[in-house]
Every structure is written in C-alpha cells, then in structure tokens.
Amino acid sequence: MLVDNPKIKRGVLLSTDVMTLVLPVTIFFPESLPYLVKILMQGAGYSWAAIIACMVPVGLCFEPIRWGIKLLGDGIRVPRLKIFAVLCLISIAMTVGGYINATSPVVKEVAFDLSKGAKGAKEFRVVMFSDLHAGKLMTRDRVGAIVNMVNSLNPDLVLMVGDILDDHDSELSGAADELALIKAPLGKFAVLGNHEYYLGNSWSRRMLEKQGVKVLGDSSSIVDDKFLLVGRNDFANLRSGGPRFALKNVIPEGNSLPIILMDHTPHRLDEAEQNNVALQVSGHTHNGQLFPFNLVVKKLYEQEYGTYQKGETQYYISCGVGTWGPPLRTTSRPEVVLMKVRI
Structure with a gap:
C-alpha cells in the first residue's frame, strides 16, 4: 500500500521497478556481467522476489483491518503510512533474519x-x-564450512x-571441489536430484x-x-526421457541385507515399504524454505520434513543444508543430519 506523499510514492515505485529487473538481467544476460x-x-x-512472495499474504492480512476501518464510517482515516511502515519493518526483519538463519546450519541428530x-x-x-545447491550463491567458503561440519x-x-550442485558455476568457483575434502572410511555416496538432471x-x-x-x-x-x-x-530423469526403474528391479535378487534407500524426492513412499526397505x-x-510455501509443500507430500514411518519402513526427509533461489530461510534451520544407525 502506497503512502500519500507523491515523492515517496515515486521513490518506492522506482526502487521496486529496478529490483524487479535485477533478477531477469542476471538470468538472460549472464555472460555480459562480471x-x-x-x-x-x-x-x-x-x-527481492522472496520478499514479494512472502509479503503478499502478510499484506492481505492487513486488508480486513483497512476495510473494517473504512466501514466504520466517515471521519476515520486509514493509517496508510503506519501500515506501510509495519510492512517495511516485517520485510527488513524477514530478510535479515532469513539470511542469518540460512547461513547458520545446525547438526540434527536422529x-x-x-x-x-x-x-x-x-x-x-x-x-x-x-539440497546443498553449490553454485553462485552457495559459494566455496560456505560449502567448505559445511564440509568442515560434516x-x-x-x-x-x-x-x-x-x-548437491545448483549450476555450472559450482565448477568455476571451486565450490564443488570442497566435496573432495569429506572424509568417510566407508565411502561417500550420492544420488542425483532434479537440479543435477537440469544441469x-x-x-x-x-x-x-x-x-x-x-x-x-x-x-x-x-x-x-x-x-x-x-x-x-530422480523422477526428473523421466522428464528427459531417462529411466527410473521399479525399485524391485533395482534391489539385487536374493538380497538378505537390510536396505537403506536414497531417493531425492519423497514421492510414492509406499514403494519403499512394499519392498522391505528398512x-x-x-x-x-526444503520444508518450503520460505513462509507460506511450507504450507503448500505440506499439502503436496505425504511427509514433507522429519522422521516418518510406514509399516516397518522408517523415513527421514531433510529440509536441506543450502538454499535454492533467495539465500533466505524462514521455515526451518538448514541441517546436516547425523544418523546413528544400528544394524
């Protein structure tokens, strides 16, 4: 909601127009920029895109207040400047707090x-x-800090x-090279997520x-x-014409060992249960990464975050350790998961 001062209006509109153009410029003209x-x-x-996406529902919450004041009758002014100031403060708090949160991963023990x-x-x-998303915004220093945590x-x-990889800049910046420093005597393993297939x-x-x-x-x-x-x-491989075999055809015939399954997207969880995955x-x-997208994700998946169980099969869905798109998180702390698995 804009304030009544014309100069402030013009300044706000100009600033928002410039910020709206910033992202498309970096996407469509990446080679033209240092x-x-x-x-x-x-x-x-x-x-900026994240702020807009998050502030729309917050702004809508103020609409009933504004309309309620107007319905009370003449002589009562809608406090537009105050409402605008409150929205700006929420934006600042969300941006600063979301960035601090996104760059402060924790160890989650299960x-x-x-x-x-x-x-x-x-x-x-x-x-x-x-969901490390190593690349432009998940820099070598940040990846290195996570490797040290691991x-x-x-x-x-x-x-x-x-x-794990977000764009080809993960090679240019050396962010991907940090993964070589991870030490694990029994090995380090990965599956490709949808972003690796996009790359x-x-x-x-x-x-x-x-x-x-x-x-x-x-x-x-x-x-x-x-x-x-x-x-x-990942399911993304199907979109490019690649295979995703039925799980029963991936598990070796006659296997008698407990099975730990890595599957990037937590879709069709019943397949693991049906194939005796432990x-x-x-x-x-990402547990939505930003409010209110966590509410959307919760509707899209049977289990969107944390521990879960179906029959004798146990699940852990991580919210991820990095960020995609805006370097902000408002719905959960980025995490490295230490699983103490007794077999």
Whole structure:
C-alpha cells in the first residue's frame, strides 16, 4: 500500500521497478556481467522476489483491518503510512533474519535401529545432507564450512541425497571441489536430484565422481557387509526421457541385507515399504524454505520434513543444508543430519 506523499510514492515505485529487473538481467544476460556483479545482483534479485512472495499474504492480512476501518464510517482515516511502515519493518526483519538463519546450519541428530534385535549389531555414524545447491550463491567458503561440519562428526559413511550442485558455476568457483575434502572410511555416496538432471546427467555425475563421490543411479552397493545401500534415479530423469526403474528391479535378487534407500524426492513412499526397505532418506522439499510455501509443500507430500514411518519402513526427509533461489530461510534451520544407525 502506497503512502500519500507523491515523492515517496515515486521513490518506492522506482526502487521496486529496478529490483524487479535485477533478477531477469542476471538470468538472460549472464555472460555480459562480471562474475562478482552477477552474484551480487542475483542474490539481491532472488531476495527481492522472496520478499514479494512472502509479503503478499502478510499484506492481505492487513486488508480486513483497512476495510473494517473504512466501514466504520466517515471521519476515520486509514493509517496508510503506519501500515506501510509495519510492512517495511516485517520485510527488513524477514530478510535479515532469513539470511542469518540460512547461513547458520545446525547438526540434527536422529537414531534408527534396523537390527531387529539381532546379535552382533553394529552402530554406524551416517552423516546425510541434501539440497546443498553449490553454485553462485552457495559459494566455496560456505560449502567448505559445511564440509568442515560434516568431518567434525567423524562419519563412517556420508550420504548426499540430491541437489548437491545448483549450476555450472559450482565448477568455476571451486565450490564443488570442497566435496573432495569429506572424509568417510566407508565411502561417500550420492544420488542425483532434479537440479543435477537440469544441469545434465553426465556433467553432474562426472563432477561428483571427480570429488571421490560414488553416484548411485538405480543401482546399489554393499557397505561393510552389513547393509545394502540403494540409490534411485530422480523422477526428473523421466522428464528427459531417462529411466527410473521399479525399485524391485533395482534391489539385487536374493538380497538378505537390510536396505537403506536414497531417493531425492519423497514421492510414492509406499514403494519403499512394499519392498522391505528398512530406511529411506530424502530431501527436495526444503520444508518450503520460505513462509507460506511450507504450507503448500505440506499439502503436496505425504511427509514433507522429519522422521516418518510406514509399516516397518522408517523415513527421514531433510529440509536441506543450502538454499535454492533467495539465500533466505524462514521455515526451518538448514541441517546436516547425523544418523546413528544400528544394524
């Protein structure tokens, strides 16, 4: 809602017009901009888009107040300037708080007992993260800090559950190279998420394998002779004409080991249950990342975040450790997940 002062109106309109143009310029003319300028403009543009998306429902909440005041009769002025000031303060708080939150990942600890009471069960420290989105805005320094966090947890095994790479600048900036520094004696494994398929299946696989990451695409690997790790091709592969085989055809015939499944998108969770998967880990949802998109995500998925169980199959859906688009988070803390898995 605009205030009555014409100069303020013009200033606000001009500023919003400029900010609205920033993001399209970085998307359609990326080669015409110096790298640092492109990063700064893209961060500002995405942040502005996020503010608009989040402020629309907040602004709508003020509409009943405004109409209520008008309906009370003449002589009562709608406090437009005050309402505008409140909206600006909410915007500032959301932007600053959302950025601080997005750049302050936490360690989330969860435990899963897949042993079914078997003697000689062993506990594995499995570190899992998803949705890193290494690229322009998820810089080498930020990726390096997350890698240090992962290593500080002394993992036996590291699982990267898709959308690890966001754009080809992850190679140019060296952000992807930081993944080579992850240390895990039983290996580091990944599945491709929808963003890796957007970048190109071959390029993404090659980039991750260059960092010593084993990519599982509708394939499996036995870990420490204790469990079978299975990785799925994401649903995004179907859109480009690639395969996503039925899970029963991915699990080796005659397998008797407990199964841990990596599947980027938590869709059709019943397939894991039907194939006796002990634990499925997923990401993709970001838990909405920004209010009110968490409410939308909650409607789209059977389980959008956290632990879940169907029958004897357990699930963990991560909100992710990075951001896509605006470098802001208002619905959850970015997380690296330490799973203590007893098998």
